[in-house]
Structure formats: C-alpha cells, structure tokens
Amino acid sequence: MAAEAADFRADILAIAAHRDDVEQTCGGTLLRSAARGLRTAILDLTQGEAGTRGTADDRAREAEEAARILGVGWRQALQLPDGAIENTLPNRIEIVRVLRQLRPRVVILPYWQARHPDHAIVGTLGYDACFLAGLRKIDTGDEPYRPFKIVYASLYADIRPSFIVDISPFIEQRHQALMAYQSQYANQQAGSALFVPEEEIRERTFAEARHYGLLAGVRYGEPFVQKEVGLIDDLTLVPVQSI
Numbered sequence: 496m497a498a499e500a501a502d503f504r505a506d507i508l509a510i511a512a513h514r515d516d517v518e519q520t521c522g523g524t525l526l527r528s529a530a531r532g533l534r535t536a537i538l539d540l541t542q543g544e545a546g547t548r549g550t551a552d553d554r555a556r557e558a559e560e561a562a563r564i565l566g567v568g569w570r571q572a573l574q575l576p577d578g579a580i581e582n583t584l585p586n587r588i589e590i591v592r593v594l595r596q597l598r599p600r601v602v603i604l605p606y607w608q609a610r611h612p613d614h615a616i617v618g619t620l621g622y623d624a625c626f627l628a629g630l631r632k633i634d635t636g637d638e639p640y641r642p643f644k645i646v647y648a649s650l651y652a653d654i655r656p657s658f659i660v661d662i663s664p665f666i667e668q669r670h671q672a673l674m675a676y677q678s679q680y681a682n683q684q685a686g687s688a689l690f691v692p693e694e695e696i697r698e699r700t701f702a703e704a705r706h707y708g709l710l711a712g713v714r715y716g717e718p719f720v721q722k723e724v725g726l727i728d729d730l731t732l733v734p735v736q737s738i
C-alpha cells in the first residue's frame with residue numbers, strides 16, 4: 496500500500512487507541528485538512544483484539560477502507576494490548592519512531608480524561624512520546640524531531656473546547672468512514688445489548704457534531720482542547736465568531 500511508504504511525511508498525525516476512534520473524534524478535521532492540501536496520517540496503537548465484535552483482521556481491513564475515505568496518506572497500527580495500554584518507556588519509544596519518521600507539524604491526541612482508560616492514557620503517552628522524540632539522547636537511529644503543536648480531540652470529554660473545526664461540508668464523508676467498520680456498527684446479534692442500532696449511530700454522531708458546530712456558529716463541528724495559551728499579533732484577525 497502506497498500509504499505505508501517509508502518516506503511519507505505528515506503535516507498532521509492523529510494518534511488514537513483504537514481503530515475507529517479517529518473516525519469519531521477528528522475524522523472531519525482530517526477530511527478538511529486533506530481538502531486544504533495537507534498531508535494527514537493516522538497511528539492506531541492497538542489492533543482491536545479485545546473488541547466484542549469482529550476480529551483484529553476485520554478491523555485492519557476496515558481501517559484501510561476508512562483511511563481511503565478520509566483521504567489520509569498513511570495509516571498503521573501498533574500492537575499495544577487493547578484494553579491495557581500503559582505509559583511505559585518501550586511504548587513511548589514505539590511512538591517516537593513513528594514521529595521521527597513522519598515528522599508531523601501537528602499531532603492530535605485524545606483528551607487526557609476519558610471513560611475508557613485506553614483513551615485517557617493515550618493522551619499522556621502521546622504527549623510524553625512527542626517530547627521524547629525531540630531528545631537526541633533517545634537513540635532510535637532516526638534524527639530527533641519534536642512536533643510543533645499538540646491538540647486534544649475532546650469529543651468524548653465533558654469539557655469546554657478551546658476551538659472548533661468546521662466540518663460541515665465533510666459530515667457525510669466522515670459518517671461513511673465510520674460505517675466502513677461494518678464488523679462494529681452494522682446491525683447484528685453479537686453485542687446487541689452493548690451497541691446502539693446503526694440508524695441511531697448516525698443520529699447521535701450528527702447531533703454531537705451539531706452541538707459543537709453551534710458553539711462556533713457553524714452547522715457541524717469537532718471540538719479540540721489546547722493546553723497552551725494562544726499568541727496573537729493582530730486583534731482584528733482573531734479567528735472567532737462574532738458576539
């Protein structure tokens with residue numbers, strides 16, 4: 496797959512615990528970025544073997560199809576244990592290798608507080624890896640590289656976002672990318688007490704996107720948190736909606 500070419504460089508890299516996380520939390524942002532000509536990439540940290548539905552192989556095929564729909568240029572999955580991701584040095588180093596290969600300017604991580612322990616830990620594991628990637632003494636055989644910016648996809652967190660990305664033109668395509676995970680979301684018997692029906696997934700995800708869009712005065716949006724204070728040169732160019 497050309498998407499795994501060793502010389503691929505990313506402008507934006509989204510790191511997530513599970514295949515299908517990115518589709519739900521920042522898929523519209525990746526679509527919008529690709530439409531602007533930016534090179535986007537996804538690193539999933541697990542293979543999805545702990546899922547109630549489908550196998551890791553099913554998810555690998557579905558993730559590739561979702562990547563095609565999202566227009567990302569590179570997608571791979573590490574083999575950290577699904578449901579038991581830990582912030583250890585070996586795990587940080589695995590991510591450091593990817594960061595030094597792709598050299599993304601911006602990294603998207605899951606918000607650091609979450610109901611699913613994997614999501615929360617990836618917020619801190621990813622941050623630590625971004626920092627270590629810039630240290631020459633962490634020797635992986637690649638040139639050190641530290642991303643310029645980390646932002647946190649906060650869709651699942653009950654928290655006021657720092658900013659919204661307008662995904663209005665891309666909401667249908669984002670939904671298609673999520674529905675590429677047929678083993679997870681198509682109506683079926685396995686896990687039917689745990690999963691909501693396919694029709695309701697559409698209603699719920701569109702409602703969430705509508706909620707965040709409304710906060711910024713657009714139709715559909717995805718929320719992000721940034722830790723750092725913003726730096727502005729010209730107050731007349733601050734990118735917010737009018738009061």
Ligand SMILES: [Zn+2]
Nearest residue numbers: 512513516611
């Ligand atoms: Zn997940």
